[in-house]
Amino acid sequence: MSDSDPVKGKYAAFFRGCPVEAELLLSDIDSERIFDSIADALTETGYIVLPAALPLGISDALFTRIASFEDDVFRPAGVGRAAEFQLNPFVRNDEIRWLSSGDEVEAQYLAWMEKLRVGLNRRLFMGLFDYECHFARYMPGAFYKKHVDAFKGRTNRVLSTVFYLNPNWAVDDGGHLVMYEDSVEPIAKISPLMGTLVVFLSDRFPHEVTTASRLRYSIAGWFRVNTNLGPHIDPPQ
Template sequence: MKNEAIANALYEQGWCIVDDFIGEDFRMALLKEQQEILDHGQFRHAGIGKGDDFKIKPEIRSDKVSWMDHRLLTPLQSKYWAAMEELRMAINQRCFLGLRSFEAHFAMYPPGSFYLRHLDQFQDVKYRVVTAILYLNEEWDEGDGGAVRMYFPGENGEESNTDIYPKGGRLVVFLSGEIPHEVLPTRRERISITGWFRDIEY
C-alpha cells in the first residue's frame, strides 16, 4: 500500500515524503556500509554536467558521492534495489511514466557543504524522470541544517517553498524535471542514497 500511496501523490502533486520507508535495522546497516565505503576512500567529489562537460564546482555543490554499480551490488544494496523496483512498478502503473531502470549513489555532505538550486533533469540527463532520496542519518534536528528546499510555483508568479530535513529512514520522491530544489548548508555530516528512475535501459 505504501508504494501505491507514493505513486498516487506523485501523480497528484509531483512529490511525496514518506517517513520510516525502511526499517531501522536496514537503515543502520546501510549507514554502516556507507561508512565502510567512505573509509576505503571510494567517495569522490561530486560535479555538475556529464561526459566531456563534467566539472567539479565546489561553489555550486560540495558533496561527495560513491556510485553503485547495478551489476556489482552488495547484498544490502540489492535489497534496496528490490524495494526501488517495486516502487518503480507502482509508479508506472499509476503515472504511466515508462520508467525502465534505476541508478543511485551514496551521497555524503560534510559539515558546511551544500548544493545550490537546480533540477535533477537537465540537457545531458533527460532520462532522469523521478528522483528518490533515502536519508540514512541518525537523529536530526532542524538546527543541524541540511534541509532540501523544494520550490513550487505560486499565485501571481510568486514562489513558495518547503524545507525537508534529512531524518533517517525518510524517503523523498519527486519529478526530476519539474521541481527545482537545493540542499541548504549542513552543520553535520549528512548521508543519503540519492537515486533516479529513468526512462532508458542500462
C-alpha cells in the same frame, strides 16, 4: 515471490544467499500500500515525503555501510553529465559513491527500488526502465545550490528519489532539502531524518541542500525512461 518476479530475476544471485526475511520483505503488502501512496501523490502534487518507507533493518544496514567507508571510497560530486561533467565547488561540494548490486546491503535497497519501479509502471504507466543511485556524503560546511535534476525534454531522468541516513538529526544541524516550484518561496523544507524517503518529478521541482553543520548521509537516485526509438538503450545522462 514467484520465479517470474522481475525483482527476483534481476537480483537472483543475491536472493540465493540472503535471509528469508529479505525475500518476505519484498512481497510485503505494506510495500504495495506505500506504492499506492507514492503514485497518488505524484498524480496530485508531483512529490511525496515518507518518514518511514523502508524497513528499519535496511535503513540501519545502509547507515552502517556508508559510515564504514574510508575517505578514498568517495569522489567529489560534479555538475552536468557525460561530456558536460565538471567539478564546481561553488555549486556543490558533497562526495559520492555509486551503489552496486554486488553488495548485499546495497542490493536490498536496489531491489526495493526495483519493486517501486514496477509498481509505478503498473499504476501510472510511466515507462520507467532503469534506476541509478549513489551514496552522498556532506561534510560539515557542505551544500548543493539550487538546481533541477532534469530539464524538460533534455534528459531521460524523470523521477528523483532521496533517502536519508542520519540518526538524531536536529533542525539546527541544517542540511535541509528545500524544494521550489513556480515561485521564489519554497514549497517544502525537509529535514534529512533517518529513514525519510522523498520522491519527486525530476523536471518540475528546483531544489537545494542547505549547508550542513555536521556529517550528513543520503542516497540520491533517479528512475530513467528510454528515449531512444531505435534498438539501443539510452546511456545514463
